[in-house]
Amino acid sequence: MEIPGLLLAKSHPDAAAAEHCSNIQYRPKLIGHDRTPAMQRWPRIVLHADMDAFYASVEQLDNPELRGKPVLVAPNSWRGVVLTASYEARRFKVGSAMPVAEARRRCPEAIMVEPRFERYAAISKQMVEIFGDFSPQVETLSLDEAFIDMTGAEGLFGTPAEMGHALKCRVLEATGLNISVGASATKYVAKVASAYDKPNGLTVVPAAKAKAWLAPQPINQLWGVGAKTTTKLHAIGLMTIGDIAGASPDWLAEHLGSAGRHYYELSHARDPRKVTRSRSTKSMGSDRTLSEDVTKRDAILEHLRRNAERIARRMRAKDYVARAVRVRLKTTDFELLSRQRTLAQPVDTADALMEAVTPLLDAFDHRGPYRLVGMVAFDLSWSKDPAQPATAQLDLFESIRVRKPATRREREAPAARNRLTRSASQSVKEGTRRDLEATIDELATRFGSDVLISATDLERKHTVMKNGINLNFRDGECVSRPRKPQKKGDSGSSANKETEHGS
Missing domain, CATH: 3.30.1490.100 (DNA polymerase, Y-family, little finger domain)
Structure with missing residues (x-):
């Protein structure tokens, strides 16, 4: 479905030469007429930046032998769960939170790499500092993603597409890693946009086109709709975001409670939440x-x-x-x-x-x-x-x-x-x-x-998974490394991982 005013841009695969970032060639897919006037009328400009397969990408960056190969960042145990899968592994339908045993069954050639959280945290800090150079309004959601409010910055950085391009270049130059960026007038649409053309994508959705762009997308793209809610929505005949937008708010509330009205607002690309600079730990x-x-x-x-x-x-x-x-x-x-x-x-x-x-x-x-x-x-x-x-x-x-x-x-x-x-x-x-x-x-x-x-x-009998991951989290971000693996024969206890996750 063609949406006038939608811009997609994709870096060439050979864009990894960070020192030549300014020369990266983009293949824009322009649909419709000139976008500039519409972009100038945006009520807000929100970017959502999301690192691509973050943990796995860091491991491939640091170890060239892993590049181009399926990598699973996970504890070295069949009872653990996958923290991140590289895009080479995702072709086998392997993903985060999947049991390691199932992931190895689907992708027997996968290379298992134990996580290094201090390294990930260091790169995340570097990334957030870059975001701060673009705007004082940065809201981090986790180690690998953040919202950036760019409203009023057109005079410094140009159009939203140019803002996204500049942001991608700066991150690549500083870290050697690619990010995907979504740009729109609301946090919700920007977040959906950043995932639309992964990996290494840039998707710009003008405010006036956001509702039409969301309409054909699957229902699970609504913020807050997980697997169970998806099944429930399918059962009442709602398959796409457009189905939600076309339904009566009262009917949705009758079937889904207060969440029904919330989904209705999102389906119309309405999301009043501001980008908040600091997020308290919840x-x-x-x-x-x-x-x-x-x-x-x-x-x-x-x-x-x-x-x-x-x-x-x-x-x-x-x-x-x-x-x-x-x-x-x-x-x-x-x-x-x-x-x-x-x-x-x-x-x-x-x-x-x-x-x-x-x-x-x-x-x-x-x-x-x-x-x-x-x-x-x-x-x-x-x-x-x-x-x-x-x-x-x-x-x-x-x-x-x-x-x-x-x-x-x-x-x-x-x-x-x-x-x-x-x-x-x-x-x-x-x-x-x-x-x-x-x-x-x-x-x-x-x-x-x-x-x-x-x-x-x-x-006590030690029953914690040896060399496994003890998920110590603080609203979503990893802040420390696991313990060093114990010597053979030692009683096992889980390695430690601390994270901060947003809610």
Whole structure:
């Protein structure tokens, strides 16, 4: 379907010579008449930049022997999942989050490469600095993608197509890697556009043409529509974004709830969200892929305890507290189940997290076995923020450090006073726990994470996947490298990966 005013541009394959980036030849596919007047009338100009097969591309960049070959960045274990597949591997229908065993079955020639998160983070930082040279309004979504608000920058960088071209060249020159760029008047359309012509693509969708361009695209291109929702939408006869746009908002709301109206707005290319310069962390979590499936409650709690310790340590390092917690269990059929609850007051200790999640196990109907155990602390806020809600005021008692037993007057006080005293005593208990865990944090920082081991860990059977990936995430971005592989014969525990993901 030809959409007047749509511009697609593709770099030649030999454009990898970064020093000649300014001479890169583009093959624009121009549809319709001159685009310049329409582009000048855009209400906003939003670019979405997305690195192509980021982890795998970095590995191919650093190791020329991997170039042109199918590469899977994943833990070296059949029980792990693929983090990134190179485009050579994707031809075999291999993709991210696919079990390694299935990926190897589909692509037996694939080369397995273990991730190097510090390297990826370094390139990501370099990329974001480049984006900052184009605009002060940069919203990072993860290590490999970001929104850039270019509104009003036509005088400096030209048309949106020229902006995208310049951005691609700068990233290639600095990193040796290609990115795909989408440009439009809204964040949603720009994001869809960046994926439209991957890899190494540039797609520009003028505001006036966005609705028509979206219409023939599959329904799963709507932001927030996953596999389950796609099946549900197909069941009610909605196959394309245009089908959503042509439906009644009331009918959509009847069948899909509040999400129906949201999809309707997106299908009309309406997305009022601004590019926000800073994104606060909304969650911290840790998922553990196991070498042996678990079923028993005690075994699940062992892994949740380790998750809680990691999450709490990272929250304290960032001065965060959490007001809600979630448990994630993945079955051997790769079905991901979750249960969550809000907390009476914000917490940042492993003990408090465990007290909150232990009752949640009773809410799972599935009996297992499970191959992954995870925990997420969310609804985070800065513990030192003076503008915290009143529910956080109970933390005042943490600094009181009540040491003496209650006096007779206190024991005979009215019921309300007794409740207050109990709250204070509980807060003192939490304060003591926090002091202990904070001390362990300092020891781990100075002497390594294994300097102290919990007594309950001494007799535990190690069931975490050896040399695997323990997904410690903070809203989406990788911030540290995994541990070095252990020597043969050592008891296995998972390697660590920390990420930040946007939501």
